[in-house]
Amino acid sequence: MRKQHKYMLLATLGWSLAIPAPSQSQEIVHDKAPAQLERMVRQDCGSCHGMTFKGGLGSPLLPENLIAYSIDDLTTIILDGLPGTAMPPWRAVVSQRDAIWMAQYLKQGGNN
Amino acid sequence: MDQLPPTRERQTVGTTMRNCVVACCVLFLGACSSAPSSLRGTADLATVIARADGQVAILDTTAHQWTGKVAGLGDLSHASIVYSRNGQFAFVFGRDGGLTKVDILNQTIVGRAMQAGNSIGGAISQDGKLVAVANYEPGGVRVFDSQTLDLVADIPATIGKGPDRSKVVGLVDAPGNRFVFSLWDSGEIWIVDFSSGTTPEITRFENIGTQPYDALITPDGRYYIAGLFGEDGMVMIDLWHPENGVRRILDHYGKGETRLPVYKMPHLEGWAVAGKQAFVPAVGRHEVLVIDTDSWKETGRIAVHGQPVFVMAHPDGKHVWVNFSVPDYDTVQIIDTESLEISGELKPGTGVLHMEFSPRGDQVWLSVRDDNKVIGYNPYTLTRFAELPLPSPSGIFMSHRAGQTGL
Numbered sequence: 001m002r003k004q005h006k007y008m009l010l011a012t013l014g015w016s017l018a019i020p021a022p023s024q025s026q027e028i029v030h031d032k033a034p035a036q037l038e039r040m041v042r043q044d045c046g047s048c049h050g051m052t053f054k055g056g057l058g059s060p061l062l063p064e065n066l067i068a069y070s071i072d073d074l075t076t077i078i079l080d081g082l083p084g085t086a087m088p089p090w091r092a093v094v095s096q097r098d099a100i101w102m103a104q105y106l107k108q109g110g111n112n
Numbered sequence: 113m114d115q116l117p118p119t120r121e122r123q124t125v126g127t128t129m130r131n132c133v134v135a136c137c138v139l140f141l142g143a144c145s146s147a148p149s150s151l152r153g154t155a156d157l158a159t160v161i162a163r164a165d166g167q168v169a170i171l172d173t174t175a176h177q178w179t180g181k182v183a184g185l186g187d188l189s190h191a192s193i194v195y196s197r198n199g200q201f202a203f204v205f206g207r208d209g210g211l212t213k214v215d216i217l218n219q220t221i222v223g224r225a226m227q228a229g230n231s232i233g234g235a236i237s238q239d240g241k242l243v244a245v246a247n248y249e250p251g252g253v254r255v256f257d258s259q260t261l262d263l264v265a266d267i268p269a270t271i272g273k274g275p276d277r278s279k280v281v282g283l284v285d286a287p288g289n290r291f292v293f294s295l296w297d298s299g300e301i302w303i304v305d306f307s308s309g310t311t312p313e314i315t316r317f318e319n320i321g322t323q324p325y326d327a328l329i330t331p332d333g334r335y336y337i338a339g340l341f342g343e344d345g346m347v348m349i350d351l352w353h354p355e356n357g358v359r360r361i362l363d364h365y366g367k368g369e370t371r372l373p374v375y376k377m378p379h380l381e382g383w384a385v386a387g388k389q390a391f392v393p394a395v396g397r398h399e400v401l402v403i404d405t406d407s408w409k410e411t412g413r414i415a416v417h418g419q420p421v422f423v424m425a426h427p428d429g430k431h432v433w434v435n436f437s438v439p440d441y442d443t444v445q446i447i448d449t450e451s452l453e454i455s456g457e458l459k460p461g462t463g464v465l466h467m468e469f470s471p472r473g474d475q476v477w478l479s480v481r482d483d484n485k486v487i488g489y490n491p492y493t494l495t496r497f498a499e500l501p502l503p504s505p506s507g508i509f510m511s512h513r514a515g516q517t518g519l
Contacts (some may be wrong), residue, residue, distance in 0.1 A: 001300070001380065005377075017424070036195065039482065040438075043463070043482075043504070044375065044415070044438045045377050046189050047189075047190070047377070048376075050187065050190070050207055050230070050288070051163065051187065051189030051207070052187055052189070052191055052208075054187070054207075054229075054230065054344060055230055055247060055248070055249065056189075056190060056206065056207065056230060057232075057248070057296065057325075057377065058234070068211075081373060086323070086325075086374070086377070088373030088374050088375055089373050090373070092373065093375070093438070093439050
């Protein structure tokens with residue numbers, strides 16, 4: 001597990017550098033309604049991470065677990081996944097704005 | 113011949129009288145502790161998980177209605193159920209490590225243990241005395257007395273010599289009071305044998321493949337088959353001959369092909385067998401694989417609507433039903449096992465998470481998560497005969513699983 005965690009940090013760092021991330025100050029316009037996004041995060045992300053984000057096959061996603069990750073990091077992970085792990089890229093299902101909304105939702109412990 | 117030893121006769125009478133007194137006491141206590149409104153069996157009952165609010169609902173598949181609901185089961189965002197051998201008690205395995213024993217006749221919780229931080233499922237032993245739980249955190253298996261829920265054995269899923277532990281998946285019961293499970297992080301299969309008491313004999317099979325994600329056991333309890341997420345193919349152990357080790361099957365499957373992002377792990381619960389063909393979900397592909405159960409070779413692939421999650425055979429073997437992962441989970445497809453073609457399709461609503469057939473196959477029940485309902489269909493006419501409200505329903509578990517190995 002420790003090895004995987006290290007890899008995850010490296011991968012995230014790599015992508016953060018490689019892909020220009022959206023500015024955090026930009027206005028959030030989400031392509032799905034907030035209720036739909038919330039349901040998706042709870043239910044579909046929750047399939048692996050737990051509906052209460054305490055983890056499952058995927059890592060826990062509570063705010064204290066995400067301290068080391070910026071909104072941009074999380075957005076990138078949601079959109080592009082983490083190769084070598086079971087985290088898939090959600091780009092085909094989730095827009096960039098959706099992913100930013102989800103990242104903020106997780107960082108704020110489910111209060112958007 | 114006619115001179116029966118008098119001492120033995122007296123003993124027999126004495127024992128009988130004692131038994132009678134004990135029986136009377138038990139009956140009396142039973143009458144005091146609970147008073148079911150009327151006697152009934154459980155063979156037509158199912159227990160359904162309401163994942164969002166930590167309750168289960170008991171479904172009467174004859175009357176097509178809930179007989180009751182039981183709340184207070186914790187986080188059921190990924191939950192499953194096995195039954196006591198008399199079909200009266202459901203053991204519910206919650207995401208948060210909660211193990212809850214529910215009396216489905218009286219709709220009450222009769223026992224509950226928070227036995228780990230994070231769990232994925234469980235199994236009940238062949239003799240019905242042991243309930244085993246597969247845990248992610250701490251990684252391993254804990255085994256409980258099915259009567260009292262007292263801890264009987266703690267089996268840490270150590271990686272190598274430890275101290276790191278692996279998440280455990282694909283836990284099933286096997287004949288001979290054994291449990292079999294797989295280690296996600298370290299790619300192992302373990303057999304733990306409880307046939308000689310509460311201290312198990314453990315057999316480890318290492319280097320079986322990358323990231324086993326789930327497993328199943330064939331209905332006769334002979335073959336344990338684990339699916340691999342980290343590479344293509346599946347691995348199989350012949351439990352008649354565990355000394356022969358693991359065997360790779362479907363090894364060539366998917367080689368050199370790009371697979372799609374896997375939005376939800378497929379489930380291998382149950383074994384969709386029709387005749388000599390078995391049907392399993394492909395990982396990361398819009399396909400159901402067909403396997404010949406004599407040669408264990410792939411004999412076909414069926415293109416389907418999305419990435420399959422559950423592939424379930426109708427009890428009559430003529431059809432196999434398939435549901436799909438997000439975003440295609442509004443659809444259920446039905447495969448004809450003779451022609452290997454899609455012979456029917458349903459759009460029951462958004463978020464079809466599970467399907468369960470009645471034991472003789474006259475009914476199939478689907479849980480539709482986002483529509484907050486459980487729908488009963490006639491699987492032959494595909495007509496709805498019941499629609500019952502339940503918040504975020506997921507797994508549906510018929511009580512006849514009590515008598516089935518691996519379920």
